[in-house]
Amino acid sequence: MPARQSFTDLKNLVLCDIGNTHIHFAQNYQLFSSAKEDLKRLGIQKEIFYISVNEENEKALLNCYPNAKNIAGFFHLETDYIGLGIDRQMACLAVNNGVVVDAGSAITIDLVKEGKHLGGCILPGLAQYIHAYKKSAKILEQPFKTLDSLEILPKNTRDAVNYGMILSVISCIQHLAKNQKIYLCGGDAKYLSAFLPHSVCKERLVFDGMEIALKKAGILECK
Amino acid sequence: MPARQSFTDLKNLVLCDIGNTHIHFAQNYQLFSSAKEDLKRLGIQKEIFYISVNEENEKALLNCYPNAKNIAGFFHLETDYIGLGIDRQMACLAVNNGVVVDAGSAITIDLVKEGKHLGGCILPGLAQYIHAYKKSAKILEQPFKTLDSLEILPKNTRDAVNYGMILSVISCIQHLAKNQKIYLCGGDAKYLSAFLPHSVCKERLVFDGMEIALKKAGILECK
Numbered sequence: 326m327p328a329r330q331s332f333t334d335l336k337n338l339v340l341c342d343i344g345n346t347h348i349h350f351a352q353n354y355q356l357f358s359s360a361k362e363d364l365k366r367l368g369i370q371k372e373i374f375y376i377s378v379n380e381e382n383e384k385a386l387l388n389c390y391p392n393a394k395n396i397a398g399f400f401h402l403e404t405d406y407i408g409l410g411i412d413r414q415m416a417c418l419a420v421n422n423g424v425v426v427d428a429g430s431a432i433t434i435d436l437v438k439e440g441k442h443l444g445g446c447i448l449p450g451l452a453q454y455i456h457a458y459k460k461s462a463k464i465l466e467q468p469f470k471t472l473d474s475l476e477i478l479p480k481n482t483r484d485a486v487n488y489g490m491i492l493s494v495i496s497c498i499q500h501l502a503k504n505q506k507i508y509l510c511g512g513d514a515k516y517l518s519a520f521l522p523h524s525v526c527k528e529r530l531v532f533d534g535m536e537i538a539l540k541k542a543g544i545l546e547c548k
Numbered sequence: 549m550p551a552r553q554s555f556t557d558l559k560n561l562v563l564c565d566i567g568n569t570h571i572h573f574a575q576n577y578q579l580f581s582s583a584k585e586d587l588k589r590l591g592i593q594k595e596i597f598y599i600s601v602n603e604e605n606e607k608a609l610l611n612c613y614p615n616a617k618n619i620a621g622f623f624h625l626e627t628d629y630i631g632l633g634i635d636r637q638m639a640c641l642a643v644n645n646g647v648v649v650d651a652g653s654a655i656t657i658d659l660v661k662e663g664k665h666l667g668g669c670i671l672p673g674l675a676q677y678i679h680a681y682k683k684s685a686k687i688l689e690q691p692f693k694t695l696d697s698l699e700i701l702p703k704n705t706r707d708a709v710n711y712g713m714i715l716s717v718i719s720c721i722q723h724l725a726k727n728q729k730i731y732l733c734g735g736d737a738k739y740l741s742a743f744l745p746h747s748v749c750k751e752r753l754v755f756d757g758m759e760i761a762l763k764k765a766g767i768l769e770c771k
Contacts, residue, residue, distance in 0.1 A: 431681075431688060444700075447681075447712045448716055453680045459679075461670075465670060465672075478666055478667025484669075485669045489657070489669035492723060496716070
């Protein structure tokens with residue numbers, strides 16, 4: 326590996342997680358997101374270290390910030406899973422024992438035991454369920470309704486659709502988690518977390534993993 | 549109510565359940581289905597009693613068999629649910645205590661206690677999940693794969709998608725059922741039943757409900 330610049334503090338660099346819809350950044354402890362069209366406007370001066378699951382958005386980042394560095398090769402997550410997304414790998418790297426849920430445009434559920442990734446499964450993103458309901462029957466294309474609780478059984482179509490979607494996602498996570506701690510990240514983390522007693526929202530989970538990876542690679546100094 | 553012909557035996561009439569995709573029939577103890585284009589070819593001679601959730605398919609039936617009778621008005625299911633599909637009502641009418649799952653182009657899950665419908669929820673049909681996955685990310689549009697068990701955690705994208713879909717449906721049903729008996733009908737009933745220990749497949753469930761309704765209305769003689 327070539328000699329690389331080393332940073333004494335997270336403050337001196339910018340972390341970037343390139344997703345399928347948005348591009349997420351962590352600058353020190355500030356989090357912000359951008360569409361690929363707005364990247365230039367961000368005017369980032371510091372060195373960018375990134376991961377990406379979307380080639381097109383990655384190109385857009387490199388177009389604006391040609392020195393940004395992909396850190397996918399700088400770390401290793403122990404797993405037998407073939408094709409595990411780099412964002413899922415980073416989130417799992419930040420958890421030693423527990424269940425990692427990334428609830429974004431898809432919902433990924435991964436199990437980690439003593440730092441080893443044991444496997445995981447994928448559900449559609451909450452906003453994407455509408456397409457499956459619409460194809461099931463026209464009347465099932467219902468507007469999203471936030472639920473306060475799953476205690477009361479639905480008594481109309483709109484509630485029945487929203488309840489089914491949330492209960493199936495929640496009970497799937499709980500079935501896999503059993504009594505383990507649940508770590509949630511992604512846009513729907515906060516909403517889902519309210520239904521999961523043993524869970525914590527960790528907005529920075531992917532960035533926490535990136536920080537660990539940079540430390541292991543010696544790019545960021547361990548304090 | 550006008551005087552109606554009374555039948556001594558189920559053998560003397562044909563039951564019909566008009567769905568969104570197919571039109572299902574029960575002739576004595578034989579079950580068969582038809583697309584609306586093929587109805588004429590069936591050449592049914594006996595009197596038809598039907599329920600319908602699809603206006604277009606209903607018109608097609610009446611076009612071929614103008615004497616067919618809609619029995620929706622002939623019965624009552626105790627419920628506070630507004631807009632409960634007539635097929636769900638009929639399936640629930642056939643169960644006194646338990647959970648009724650109709651796994652077709654949508655998956656409906658309904659709870660019945662001492663003959664009263666307590667409420668229920670709706671999930672997309674298994675075949676319809678593909679549309680939600682596709683919208684979540686292109687790579688998640690995976691072909692359906694039948695799973696033998698949910699014991700082994702997925703270690704690739706195709707398994708992760710199929711496992712997530714099945715586990716979320718199964719764990720949702722189990723969460724609602726607790727220790728109650730689960731009655732499954734619809735095209736995917738047999739497949740789902742294999743993952744649900746306290747379940748029975750009842751292919752005729754909707755027709756059993758229709759038979760009860762006809763008996764209560766005095767159209768079919770009680771033996």
